[in-house]
Amino acid sequence: MHKLLQSWDQKSLANYLNQFSPGKWARETINRWIKGKASPSFTHHEYQHLLDLLPETSVTPESAAFRFVDLFAGIGGIRRGFESVGGLCVFTSEWNKFAQRTYKANYHCDPEHHVFNSDIRSVTLSQQQGISEQQAYQHINREVPDHDVLLAGFPCQPFSLAGVSKKNALGRVHGFECQTQGTLFFDVARIIKAKQPVAFVLENVKNLKSHDGGKTFEVILQTLDELGYEVADKQYQGKQDPKIIDAQHFLPQHRERIVLVGFRKDLNVHQGFSLTDIARFFPKQSVSLGSLLSEVVDSKYVLTPKLWQYLFTYAQKHKAKGNGFGFGLVNNNSVARTLSARYYKDGSEILVDRGWDFNRSFEEQLESGNRPRRLTPEECARLMGFSKPGENQFKIPVSDTQAYKQFGNSVVVPVFEAVAKLMEPRILNAVQIAKSANVA
Known part of the structure; x- marks a missing residue:
């Protein structure tokens, strides 16, 4: 307790x-x-x-179909997707203390079968000088439980390629150990190298593809290939890249994220896998924003006259200049803009319309009760797919400010439930092949 x-x-x-x-x-x-x-x-x-606050789980070590680790876990959005298909989380890494609170309040983290880590660099030894690759891999093998699938929503950082040729000339490390050092993707790559999971799922913002002039994405793909994995849809050149998934197919929020799915080449289960097939799991009936909103909301979420006037004036000024900057006003039938980690500041990207009449004088309405309001944290949880109205309530054990940051930094859960369903038969097949190979 x-x-x-x-x-x-x-x-x-x-x-x-x-x-x-x-x-x-x-x-x-x-x-x-x-x-x-x-x-x-x-x-x-x-x-x-x-x-009632203690988190429960339907997946036990005895019933688990496969085991996975959850890196850069945030509040566990990707984990929820893979638990939904019978996966057991055996290792979590998340450095933010407030995100840790929310994670531990919502997920069963039995210390007998699960390890919780705060700083992944303490596991990979990436910040320690004089550590050999072999020492690092041995330490990872001691600290990270064996697992079948690696999940990671790693931060996006540029890679510095300077000095690679010099290190090669001196006989020092090369390949990913050289090219990705100093980034958090390096830590992910080291764990993949040491533990050799049958599959992985990496998640990032859409702009990862163009980050640092495309160099970041190129090095990531090269690294994963070097590690012996085939990335799904790697060579896709069209406009609708299946690796970029928009959450509005599942919930009323325009939120694009890049999803990299990879399978170990030696297990030969990757042939024909494509994220284009995720469309099979789109909801047959769209979810309306109105169905996610609460009927009764505390007045503290209604914008103050001062803040609403500031946002309104700011939007008008940019509209006059021909810019698209301003607030995003939504109603029951809207598809919301992307919920961001800065939502706690003013809520401007998603404001719920409460009957503001743009044809009437702004000043005469300002003191009325129909100013727009922010989403509540509970509504954010629904918009991100962590809970549904009246059921499966997601626990929020932190302040509103921290909750807004956490949901804004998270993933939309149904997206990764669909990714997990799409991967599930190949994961199970790969696990069996890997076990047979080890026995042989």
């Missing part, structure tokens, strides 16, 4: 407990409790509600 409390900030936990025992739980009381300076005293009713 104590570990559960550490996943929640004091304010959120106090608000939760005070739903059942109004006024009893102050933030200071819970803070002393979390730090071990006081012992909690629960009623049976309170204890039962706290038990």
